[in-house]
Amino acid sequence: NTLQEVIDRGEVRCGVSTGLAGFSAPDANGVWQGFDVAMCRAVAAAVLDDPMAVEFVPTTGQTRFTALASGEVDVLARNTTWTFTRDVDLNLRFVGINYYDGQGFMVRGDLGVGSATELDGATVCIQTGTTTELNLADYFRANGMEYEPVPIETNAEAQQQYLAGACDVYTTDVSGLAATRASFADPENHVILPEVISKEPLAITVRDGDDRWAGVVQWTFFALVAAEEMGITSANIAELAQGTDNPEINRLLGTEGELGSMLGLDPEWAIRAISAGGNYGEIFAANIGDGTPIGLARGLNAQWTQGGLLYAPPFR
Amino acid sequence: MTDTALPEVATDRRIDASRMKVTDEVAVQISRMNKWYGAFHVLRDIDMTVYRGERIVICGPSGSGKSTLIRCINALEEHQAGQIIVDGTELNEDLKNVDKVRSEVGMVFQHFNLFPHLTILENCTLAPIWVRRTPRREAEEIAMHFLEKVKIPEQANKYPGQLSGGQQQRVAIARSLCMRPRIMLFDEPTSALDPEMIKEVLDTMISLAEDGMTMLVVTHEMGFARQVANRVIFMDQGQIVEQNEPEEFFLHPRSDRTKLFLSQILGH
Amino acid sequence: MTDTALPEVATDRRIDASRMKVTDEVAVQISRMNKWYGAFHVLRDIDMTVYRGERIVICGPSGSGKSTLIRCINALEEHQAGQIIVDGTELNEDLKNVDKVRSEVGMVFQHFNLFPHLTILENCTLAPIWVRRTPRREAEEIAMHFLEKVKIPEQANKYPGQLSGGQQQRVAIARSLCMRPRIMLFDEPTSALDPEMIKEVLDTMISLAEDGMTMLVVTHEMGFARQVANRVIFMDQGQIVEQNEPEEFFLHPRSDRTKLFLSQILGH
Amino acid sequence: MSDTHARTTAFVRDTMLPEAPAPIAQRGAVKWLRENLFSGWMNTALTLASLYVIWWLLAHITPWFGNAVWNANSLAECRAILDGRSGACLGVIRDRWHQLLFGFYPPQHYWRPVLALVLLFGALAPMLFSNLPRRLLWLSALYPFVAYHLLWGGSIWIPVVAAAGFGVGALAWRLITPYTALGAILAALVTPILWWVLAAGAVAGALTSVAPLGLEFVRSDRFGGFLISLVIGISGISLSLPLGVLLALGRKSDMLLLRSVCIIFIEFIRGVPLITLLFTASLLLNYFLPPGTSFDLILRVIIMVTIFAAAYIAEVVRGGLAALPRGQYEAADSLGLDYWRSMRLIILPQALKISIPGIVNTFIGLFKDTTLVVFIGLLDPIGLSNAIRADTSWNGIYWELFIFIGALFFVFCFGISRYSMYLERKLSRGHR
């Protein structure tokens, strides 16, 4: 029983990527920061009352699923695309899409390319270990174009190859492209092409077969989403936790109903989860939003009420 | 050939024969012993009894199986048929017997085989400490006693590589003696030595014989044989061809092979 | 020291002195030859004439330059001053002269230096085939002839590693002879050998001397020198200190250095 | 002199010739130059070519180092200072050297790994120099526990209790050995395992709660840089030594089964690239272990590296064993020493001494190969150089990092190989 193990251990083990600016990367002091990281901290806060009680395990595209399956990590918050085979064949449990993404292309502005359909014959840098290779192969094949793939293991290396001109195009998820471009000295000279060639719902993942733990992670994530929808922020949460007129807020924050104990947690779990890094919107803004060097727009990741796809099931 | 003068062993000492008494106790009893190396029959139907206090010299042409015979007595080689009883213990598949025999039988090799990484003293105390479980202090006293006996106590803290060949061979003898063996085996102990050194090693062996040690010596030093041995065994092609008292053996060899061999050995 | 008995070389053969005639022809002429290793003056003002048929033994303490002298004659070392004329050919920068001299002068080394990857026969035919351009069949016949001379024709198809030291040294002599040299140089040919083997090699050299070969031998085998040499040269500190006929040299050495050296060599 | 020409006339030199100076061409700088650099047209050509190569290298490297910029906090700043000239931006080293050396190890604790390294040399001394008192070997035996505690910290009782396991084994052996030798060996093997599995955790826990002593705990994910290379390399080689010796003995055994197992193991490990073993550590080990076990990645890597090195050490030791004359085995036998005693007292001390150069080479190779752990997500120096490059301020910096890392490895490996050559000479002289 993972939940009990985590409580006994006093620490959540969280698989993250080895380093992707804005999503997960250790800062100069070795403290992990980022959007994915914040998800793990929220879980730790909900379960253990300490957002810092997380052991981050950097995983590569190859090691992540084994790490999860073997129990080396309890939860995987690492831009992992939810696909049929992964869900069914690899027996993973995708508990919630924390970022809706799609694969795109980035090229130098001076190349004068305006669309991915003009990329015939191009040299394309790809970060291996994801679905990217497959999408790319399918896309070029479908459009009858030739290309030269240059597979690279890490984002940092791929970026370097692209900047040095060793490839014309860099392809990965659009969020990653934006993050990468943001770290360039001259972001304005690089364009992200309009085509998005795949759906990449990046999801938080746990082991199959432990529904209780899956529930905890899943509903912690939904709590963050719902909090944004209900206007609960880290600023006003203390006040709202005193009790409000809105029964759903009350149920979420544990002043009403017994949702916490149904999960096997205490009533204040959601308060802690939201206080850890704020609601979904706050986390987004702090790590990858407009105000950060990454500068991603909410787009598909806006609340359903704002025209996006984020939709937390009701807390009831 | 019979009229060739026997070479005199190069020693100044007179042998004290009274102390070299042969008893009736059996030290080594070998019966119908056979040994093969693969398909090659090295030792054929060896029968031999060694009494306590005897000094036996074994000689014979190269490849006749002398070393093999002596190594069988120490269980360094296995025999395939027949019986070897050393000091009342039969050498058979039982490893305990093997251990027992080995710790009662000392062996000195042609190439000394001292342990180069240990000092002379450590070479001598090693087996007493680890096999006999003698306290170190006591083992060292014993070692010094025997090193004095072989006349090199002053070298005790050197390493074997720092000694001359003759000194090394004497250390090897002392090392064996430290286990207080009841029987000593020597396999051509002087054949790797320069002439001057041969003498010092033979002297040591003679003094050992005077102390009444039971000895089996493979050697071609005929002077030594004549002076010390009470029996000479001649081997050829894996069999004992002739044995006799030394004077008789050298002056009136009976088999032709012995005659031929002696003419070669003493001739050059 | 002068009254020390001279050691007798261990051979049964009587030397046939009549065949060992010295002629008037000059084989090697060395004049005022000097050699330096860097700043070290190894050979100083060497003057020496070797006549055809002479057998010269060179001796002297270690480091006195004996090997260097002999190697200069074969152009294995360069000399820096003076003249060396071998068989009418002066050794100078002209590589053709060097080749000519080398193929007319045979050399036997202390450590045999046989080619381990070639059979005995191949060792002997290599130079005749590649240097003298002898047809293989003929080269093999010559080789077998000389192998018979050194008494090991039956080993022709073995490899050097399979022979004993004495046999190897005899092969080395045969190998040199196959080039039908007019002069043979020996650099301590027996000093790496066991006593029994020394005899067989010296025997071979004696029979060579009997055939009238011009020989320069660096050796400490004084018995050989006395029996075979017609001149003994004593070197020290890179110079020729004394030379004389063997009997005179050994019985009445004149210089103090020679006396000291002989007392050391013959003393032990 | 002319008298030497006469054939039979005797000649005696009365006065020895003095040593004469060598002709000019035979000494001094002239000779040296002539012999070493210009002894023929071929040689002269080679000399000129080498001079050109050296000049070319210097011409490129000198200004680059000459213009080195230390006081810059980002590549951009550095480029601004250089202003188009070619030059090294060593600011990155000043900024990040501690990371390259120690990873994310807490800076206030840097003394701990440094002390562990210093102690290592102390612990090695009794093994290398036989003239030191044998008793000091106990210190060497203790070193692994001390080093573990220094590096990882935590409760001091954990290493103490773990070390006690060996004590328990020795005690069991002492107590039982008078009755049955085999039983003693079994007991010596089993009791420590029982101790570690059953008692150790509880005892350590109890002791910790009674006397909570110890250094601050440092998690292994904070290890990085050169430190991680050293930890993996040194523990790998020291753990692999006993294993490699056993394998070598097994490979020489006359028991067919034992021998085949050892041969298969050695050949398998030597036949696959280290990288696949590391992937096994990170990907597959969890399949092979009972469900639910999971332990530290560094530990898993050390296990794999140990197995890897053991196969190579086994071959080195086998060479050493083969180089020993048979007489040594026979002499030991004839004194009545049993197999293990003769191995321990006679054969192995000599065989290992012969094998020192091979062992050192294996170690250097292993140490260089620790850089491969970057592929399974550990932050060795190369991994850290990637991480540093991922930082916006140092994005695009290559040579400075590579040169720094290369220099670190070079100094270490070259130093060790020279030191071992020195030791070898010393040891070979020691006993003669």
Add this chain to the structure above:
Amino acid sequence: MATTAETFPRKVFRPSMLLYDKRYRSLTIQVVVLFLLMGFFAWLIDNTLTNLAALGRDFSFRFLGQTAGYDINQRLIDYNSQMTHGRAAVVGLLNTLLVAVLACVLATVVGVLAGVLRLSNNWLVAGLMTVYVEIFRNIPTLLWILIIFAIMTEAMPPPSAFRGEDATSSMLLWDTVAVTNRGVYIPEPLFSRSLGVIDMGSFLISIDLLAIVAVVGLSIWANKRLLAHATAVQNATGIRPKTWWKSILILVLPIVALLVVLGFHLGYPELRGFNFAGGTHLRNSLIALWFALGIYTGAFVAENVRSGILAVSKGQTEAAFALGLRPGLTMRLVILPQALRVIIPPLISQYLNITKNTSLALAVGYMDLRSTLGGITINQTGRELEGMLLMMLIYLVISLLISGAMNVYNARVKLKER
């Protein structure tokens, strides 16, 4: 002495004999080892099966037959993303072998040169070579791979620098070779009168290639005959006829003729679209791996060569000189045959190291066996257990083949001793 073997009392069996009786002891030990071993493997397999069951997976190699779906940039046989994982693995394996062979050749050339030069009496050259050997030996391979890769990508011009009026870079060697940061483009061999290909079902064989191999083989054979003839003449007359010009003719003429017949010409790379097109493209990853492994291992080979030559003692040379053999002949007949025996075994184990080290391709994205079968395939199918085991097995087979070759060689050249 009349006792016979039959009358010796036979001992009854006691359990302690299992340990103290020669006949039984090794049996006892081996049985124990066998049981421990079987127990260990049973434990491993049981764990694995339990773990697989818990994950709801099976152990099967069916994934090798599934569509790979990814592209491989360097392929020696026909491949596209619609082919199977198995074929992708083969493409990767061929890439591994390609770079291994290239690196072995380079390491040998560099190593022999450096080893010989290190023995040169030219102080400067010997010193330079020592510096080379020490520097390369004491810095990790991986770092060298990264450094050369970085040199290629950072220090070479991008293809765009070759474009336009104001091109900042130009092609080398009369516009036939382009060195860019995407790799090096060299002319490719083309045949205008190609003989076509044979379809072997899963792969194609070029008849042109077969023809070339056949002709080269024939020439080499003919040359061997020529040399054998020369030796025969030498044996008969003592004079070895000059053969070098005949050798050259025999080796060169037929292949030139064949190339002319096939209409051989070079296809030059030219800038087209984003990249150079035409010619053979040596990718950076290949070059980095090839050169790094070659030069790194070359340092070790140099040491082997040096010690091999030194091992043939000075005495051998002197003996040969004293026999009147010229330096050239001495080298050929005396030194080399002996030195090679010393040099070749360690050389082959260096080849083994190179082959294993090609797995470092990972660092530069070279599509070798590790990154196809052991990388993307594992990633896409999630079959890390099967994939890894299969990959290890393949490496193992390659290694065993190489060391088998070494053993055969060693047995052949072993010097005969007493």
